[in-house]
Amino acid sequence: MVQSNSLPAPHPDELLGSLLARRAWAAAHNPASFVKSMDLTRDVWSRDIDRSVNATFLEKFAEGLCIGRAQLGAMTVNSFLAQCGVPVQAIGFEPWITYVGLVQWARKRYGQMYCCRCLGAPDRYLRRDWRIATNWFCPEHSLLLQDCCPECRKPFTPYSNDELVLARCGRCAASLCGRESLSVSGCDLELHGHLERIWNDAFAGKPGPLCALYRHLSEVTARDPRFAHAGEHWSYWRTWERAELLRSQEGRIMRLACHPSRGALVWCGYNRARDVRAKPKRSTAMPTDPQVRAQLLLDLARKVRWPRRSRARVSQ
Secondary structure, eight states: OOOOSSOOOOOTTBOHHHHHHHHHHHTTOOHHHHHHTTTOOGGGGGSOTTTOOOHHHHHHHHHHHTOOHHHHHTTSHHHHHHHTTOOOOSSSOOTTBOOOOEETTEEOSOOOOBOHHHHTSSSOOOBGGGGBTTOOEETTTTEEOBOBOTTTOOBOOTTSTTHHHHTBOTTTOOBSSSSOOOBOOHHHHHHHHHHHHHHHHHHTTOOHHHHHHHHHHHHHHHHOTTTTTSOSOGGGSOHHHHHHHHHHTHHHHHHHHHOTTGGGOOOOOSSOOOOOOOOOOOOOSOOSSHHHHHHHHHHHHHHOOOOOOGGGSOOO
16 A cells, blocks of 8 residues: 555535544555554444544544544434435434445445446546435436446445546456446436425425425335336436436426426425324223223223134133
């Protein structure tokens, strides 16, 4: 490894794991030994720290990297989604985020996207937008995002075998920036502009259109014959599959982005509304009269059907 006297500075849209990997490379460490110098175990890399990070890890990272906790906490995807009014949690399903399927250090899913030309730059790092489900191409280079090795089709694992800092596959050693991706069309650029406007509205405190878009996409994938047999939620799909879904709903996305009253939409939440119709309430309090209480217990006992097992019977 090559040591560097200057420590890499975090970029405004960089993910937390990307900064740790670049700092480890600059300090001539692998990621596991680098976090060990912060009194942390290598289990840090078996968690999706790009999505969220707990308070203990955040305190150790802030002390080891000499960066404020608030700045490091803002380098996670959950921090950005929370500012857009999206309900977030440390583990489990979450709207708008792509899933990498972490199993220890291995990644089983294709949720981590990358731009081959961005990885070819000297100061390569992971963008936060590469974990958002509405992105399928790089706005800077107008190239389709990739999610696997172009040769062996292994999912992109940036923190394993120095795949990020070397821009090469950890399995077959193929270059991740040597093969150019397909360029996008003008329609894709226009559609991305509408999506960016919806996200900007949500970040500015108007999450109604973003929530409406998420619920609409979820309903389309459940009912439309083209997507109904996917077998899982559309956030788990590959990059090109999500792109086809967004292209098919271009009209709805444009209406949500360009409607004059898009900021006045009522935000009904990301979960389906519960049935709030008036229903008769059943009293669960026991009666105070001993006779009535005893009769109630007898009635309940008659309704219980105890299982009859042959070995529990007494033979005559």
